[in-house]
Amino acid sequence: MMLELINLTKKYGRYTAVDNVSLKVEDGEILGLLGPNGAGKSTTVSMISTTLSPTGGEIRISGKSLHKHPLEIKKIMGIVPQDIALYEPLSARDNLEFFGCLYGLSGKALGRRVDEVLEIIGLQDKQKQDVSQFSGGMKRRVNIGAALMNSPRLLILDEPTVGIDPQSRNHILETVRRLNRERGMTVIYTSHYMEEVEAVCQRAAIMDHGKLIALGTKDELRESLGVLDTLTVDIQPSGQAKAADIENLPGVRRVALEPDRLVILLSPKEGSPIGILDALKQSGLQPTSFKYEEANLEHIFLQVTGKSLRD
Numbered sequence: 043m044m045l046e047l048i049n050l051t052k053k054y055g056r057y058t059a060v061d062n063v064s065l066k067v068e069d070g071e072i073l074g075l076l077g078p079n080g081a082g083k084s085t086t087v088s089m090i091s092t093t094l095s096p097t098g099g100e101i102r103i104s105g106k107s108l109h110k111h112p113l114e115i116k117k118i119m120g121i122v123p124q125d126i127a128l129y130e131p132l133s134a135r136d137n138l139e140f141f142g143c144l145y146g147l148s149g150k151a152l153g154r155r156v157d158e159v160l161e162i163i164g165l166q167d168k169q170k171q172d173v174s175q176f177s178g179g180m181k182r183r184v185n186i187g188a189a190l191m192n193s194p195r196l197l198i199l200d201e202p203t204v205g206i207d208p209q210s211r212n213h214i215l216e217t218v219r220r221l222n223r224e225r226g227m228t229v230i231y232t233s234h235y236m237e238e239v240e241a242v243c244q245r246a247a248i249m250d251h252g253k254l255i256a257l258g259t260k261d262e263l264r265e266s267l268g269v270l271d272t273l274t275v276d277i278q279p280s281g282q283a284k285a286a287d288i289e290n291l292p293g294v295r296r297v298a299l300e301p302d303r304l305v306i307l308l309s310p311k312e313g314s315p316i317g318i319l320d321a322l323k324q325s326g327l328q329p330t331s332f333k334y335e336e337a338n339l340e341h342i343f344l345q346v347t348g349k350s351l352r353d
């Protein structure tokens with residue numbers, strides 16, 4: 043077990059920003075931390091990175107209490123904060139060297155690690171340029187590089203792709219996947235972008251009003267929350283469909299009947315699209331084509347928080 047939060051709580055006066063959150067992150071896992079603005083994601087991440095101290099509860103990393111062993115544990119963590127913290131007049135290489143020194147590296151070992159990290163973040167060609175000349179996306183990559191200098195086993199990224207160009211964004215997503223795949227790095231990834239979390243993370247934790255309200259793989263969340271999938275079936279315009287008949291099929295929750303199309307909301311737990319298509323054929327309808335859309339994280343999020351992530 044890489045990380046365990048046990049009843050983690052943070053209060054500001056009477057306001058509870060993180061409310062009794064418990065969760066476990068396995069070794070080698072990428073966990074997405076999702077939530078609308080003010081949900082408590084950054085506060086949670088700041089407690090894990092020791093920049094904030096909890097009001098209650100406990101954080102364990104690799105089985106050890108963070109409160110009791112902060113220095114030892116910080117050696118295995120890399121934190122990429124939301125705000126970029128670099129020395130603008132220095133080059134990318136000098137910035138990485140600086141962070142390496144903070145982690146106690148020096149001499150040849152430092153030089154080697156800087157080369158490795160420049161390769162990981164894909165900025166070997168630009169290593170001599172001052173960071174002040176970099177785009178937002180390139181600065182973000184150097185920021186990630188700084189967190190990688192001590193070869194962390196647990197990497198925590200707080201909204202790493204906000205407001206950057208698509209090329210750097212793709213590079214960052216691929217870097218996270220690569221670090222996880224090739225080095226078995228455990229990653230916590232907070233984001234507003236649902237498709238990023240779907241593309242990168244094995245599980246997602248959804249927070250709202252300081253509470254953890256859902257946790258699991260996309261399929262687990264769909265199942266446990268009863269989120270509905272959508273089956274759209276094109277039918278011969280001459281076919282006679284009766285909404286009532288279709289609504290009685292297993293798993294069907296709602297049917298919209300159009301002259302040449304049926305839109306069916308289906309519980310994946312209780313019914314299958316194949317079963318419905320068969321039943322439609324048997325009742326004399328002729329489906330000409332169909333589209334099945336599984337509920338994605340965006341739908342799941344909307345259902346559990348009642349909000350869209352990009353409000």
Ligand SMILES: Nc1ncnc2c1ncn2[C@@H]1O[C@H](COP(=O)(O)OP(=O)(O)OP(=O)(O)O)[C@@H](O)[C@H]1O
Pocket residue numbers: 054057059077078079080081082083084085086
């Ligand atoms: N120092 C503080 N004093 C009082 N309230 C605070 C303080 N810091 C944060 N909060 C409040 O705690 C809540 C959680 O904030 P947090 O930054 O953790 O949310 P978040 O999920 O990271 O949102 P965002 O995506 O906007 O960063 C917010 O309502 C915020 O206003």
